[in-house]
Amino acid sequence: MIEIDEIDAKILHALLKDSRTRMKDIANECGISAVAVKKRVEQLKTNGVILKPVLISKMSKFGYGFLALIGINLESSQENNVIEMMRELIIVSRIEKTFGKYDLCINVFAQSLNQLDHLKNVIMTHSGVESVEINIWSKYVANYDNIKLQSRSS
Numbered sequence: 001m002i003e004i005d006e007i008d009a010k011i012l013h014a015l016l017k018d019s020r021t022r023m024k025d026i027a028n029e030c031g032i033s034a035v036a037v038k039k040r041v042e043q044l045k046t047n048g049v050i051l052k053p054v055l056i057s058k059m060s061k062f063g064y065g066f067l068a069l070i071g072i073n074l075e076s077s078q079e080n081n082v083i084e085m086m087r088e089l090i091i092v093s094r095i096e097k098t099f100g101k102y103d104l105c106i107n108v109f110a111q112s113l114n115q116l117d118h119l120k121n122v123i124m125t126h127s128g129v130e131s132v133e134i135n136i137w138s139k140y141v142a143n144y145d146n147i148k149l150q151s152r153s154s
Contacts, residue, residue, distance in 0.1 A: 002047055007032060009149040011040055012049070016144040019053045064091070064109035067137040068116055070123070071102030078128020079103065085126055091119065102133070 004012070007030050014026045023034040023041075030037065044050045059067065074082050079097070086095050086106055094107040110116045116134055123132050 002049055004044075004049070004149060008040055008044065011037060012044070012149050013144060015041075015050070016142075059109045063111050066110040066113065066116060067140070068108050068110060069135045069137065070106045070108060070120070071133045071135070072104040072106065072123060072129060073131045074103050075128040075130065076103070078126075082123075082126060082128055085123075089119070089122075091115070 010030045011026055014021050014029060023037045027034040027037045041050065072082065082104065083095055086092050086104075089108075091108045091110055092106050093109060096105045097103070098105050108116070108119060110119065116136070120132050120134055123129055
């Protein structure tokens with residue numbers, strides 16, 4: 001686990017809210033220079049805390065009106081094969097191995113319910129897949145405000 005101070009936590013919260021926030025604005029919030037913020041961001045990247053900036057677009061503007069989470073249960077020996085099959089599907093945006101109700105959860109963008117149903121059938125016919133459940137998102141609300149990032153006192 002990496003330890004960060006209060007300033008790093010403020011920087012991360014600002015970037016989580018809007019990754020395009022200007023270094024100058026973050027610097028004002030933290031009470032340090034923009035150069036110091038830039039150095040801290042670079043260090044957070046080096047330490048693997050910040051992986052990459054991400055663009056979140058409204059996919060419905062491109063005809064993908066449905067965002068769904070698909071839970072998949074499978075034979076453990078087939079996990080890698082199923083993941084590779086998922087990587088080839090163009091509408092899959094994220095694949096996650098999970099503990100709990102499902103072995104894998106995938107996020108997909110679809111243009112129609114028929115497309116989701118077709119995808120479910122494609123997945124179900126793959127060797128090693130035991131069950132598939134589709135959950136359609138009705139709204140996405142990001143909230144990082146309550147996540148405690150600081151792990152040590154300054």
